[in-house]
Amino acid sequence: MNTKYIDLISQTYDFPQDEFTLKNNTLNFHDIDLMKLVEEYGAPLKFTYLPKISENINRAKGWFSEAIQKNNYKGTYNYCYCTKSSHFKHVLNEALNNDIHIETSSAFDINIVENLKAEGKINDKTYVICNGFKRDQYIDNISRLINNGHKNCIPIIDNYEEIGLLSEGIDKKFKVGIRIASEEEPKFEFYTSRLGIGYKNIVPFYEKQIKENKKVELKMLHFFINTGIRDNAYYWNELVKCLTVYTKLKKICPTLDSLNIGGGFPIKNSLAFDYDYQYMIDEIVNQINLTCAEADVPVPHIFTEFGSFTVGESGGAIYEILYQKQQNDREKWNMINSSFITTLPDTWAISKRFIMLAINRWNEEYERILLGGLTCDSDDYYNSEQHMNAIYLPKFKKEKPLYIGFFNTGAYQETIGGFGGLQHCLIPSPKHILIDKDEDGNISTKLFSEQQTSKQLLNILGYEH
Incomplete structure (x- = not known):
């Protein structure tokens, strides 16, 4: 027995x-x-x-490289690490050995970025994607980073006031992204994410606050699903809605050239874990290709912000x-x-x-x-x-x-x-x-x-x- x-x-x-x-x-x-x-x-x-941190980063890079080649995709792929998953220096040092970029979520993250810059771990070419609801300290820190020459710091606009607040603090032209407030799964306690700006309001927001603003350049549209990247009707429906906004925006905004699909790759939580990462990436890249071809706009450069997948x-x-x-x-x-x-x-x-x-x-x-x-x-x-x-x-x-x-x-x-x-x-x-x-x-x-x-x-x- x-x-x-x-x-x-x-x-x-x-x-x-x-x-x-x-x-x-x-x-x-x-x-x-x-x-x-x-x-x-x-x-x-x-x-x-x-x-294991370096291993997972390079696994993801390999999957995207294969998908880009397979789909004859004309954009590039950029791997960002979501620092809120683990801010420890040993984690960042290991991750940054792999030619990656950083996503931040609050004011003190920028102090970490400045520390890493001082030690030569990152430079002005490293993308620093600044997410989160921004108030005084965060705005000040982002402004300082950009004013000191970090041209690839991209604040992701989360609410209607942030363009004005950033414009007051930054003394040169700067790039921004806009976060889409995605619709949550039906079982959620609320319908729409509290983060970002609603689908229908993105284009009017651009036309009102960014289009004629000579100080601001829109570079990125940011999309993230709280439940992660999963092969279900909900995820693919939200992705298509996001891509529809991207193509509409691209037609009136030539500087828009990047799509950030956020994080959300699952990690192994059981010995029976089964997830086809390559299939999901192939399908995402294919969907972007098809939607942009149908709308007759160039495909965007793809950014991801994997946190748990990087360090978990x-x-x-x-x-x-x-x-x-x-x-x-x-x-x-x-x-x-x-x-x-x-x-x-x-x-x-x-x-x-x-x-x-x-x-x-x-x-x-x-x-x-x-x-x-x-x-x-x-x-x-x-x-x-x-x-x-x-x-x-x-x-x-x-x-x-x-x-x-x-x-x-x-x-x-x-x-x-x-x-x-x-x-x-x-x-x-x-x-x-x-x-x-x-x-x-x-x-x-x-x-x-x-x-x-x-x-x-x-x-x-x-x-x-």
Whole structure:
């Protein structure tokens, strides 16, 4: 009878996979022995595997290159990284090794851009696409960047006042984009995105505020769907509506030459994950080609702003199972030595599911369990996998420590969780390490941050100065 954990995984999924392999009864992630990480650094532990960032950037570039060639597309492709997914310097440094551009969303992003410029990581030719609702500080920072010579900084207009505010702060001619306020999916709580300007108002807005404004040049139309790039009728319908606006605008605005289709590529959230990236890109490029040919306008240069896709699959978290609580005749709670609310906030905030696997003891019997965090909060739990309505792990044995890993957690979790700040129930942020690999395949690790101390938390709370 197949009752071992390895039997369950092998029968349920196609296993091993490119990034997940088994060696000596323990899990390896991109050839990294995770138990060795635990032995060296302890748990709870967060890690970032930097080479995965470059790998995903170059995968996307390759897919677009193939689609452009296949469709005889006359425009270029520009990969932008959406910094809000992870602002950390080690992430930006790795991403910028791959000849990419940047998308920002708030005022302090511009300070990061200026820091990267000072260090020679980017230059005035790097596109800095400035999204978000812009008020004083953001406007001031964008103005400073453009006034200091960054000609490829493109503020994306989000509301009717921003052209005037930017014109007051910028002392030279500058380029802008306009964000389309897309219609949301029928199941959403509202009909239209709060971001951008409505489809029907784009052309009148251009004619009223930009066409005769000698200081402003419209370069880009920006389009983003909140639910991401998916092969469904809703996405293709919204894309066609966007392209219709683009062609109308292009006929009266010769300087418009770029279409930004935003982000939204999904990342692997299960061992059963299946998404045909190449097909989707081929279809997007084909749709743009066809619509522009029908309208007899040149095709635009394509921009994307991939955030989660860039950095998500580089991250992971490892926890130890501290104890098992049998709460009734059916439910067993395995308690981790950290908190889901503080370290993986998306698991409770939006019920997001990550890949979860045991790190060790794969050759032992498994059981169905629930996972609980350390906070005294009923929402601090994890109870199912993406393609299963339950969690199975090797049986808890107090004398045999069990470690579990959550993978592809690299986007948003640190910033939403408030890295370096207060944590719910004062559960400390775990240790964080960076993992790299050289050209010869040698793996190196580096401590990025220690686990938070009580002194740090008390300082924030005003108890120590």
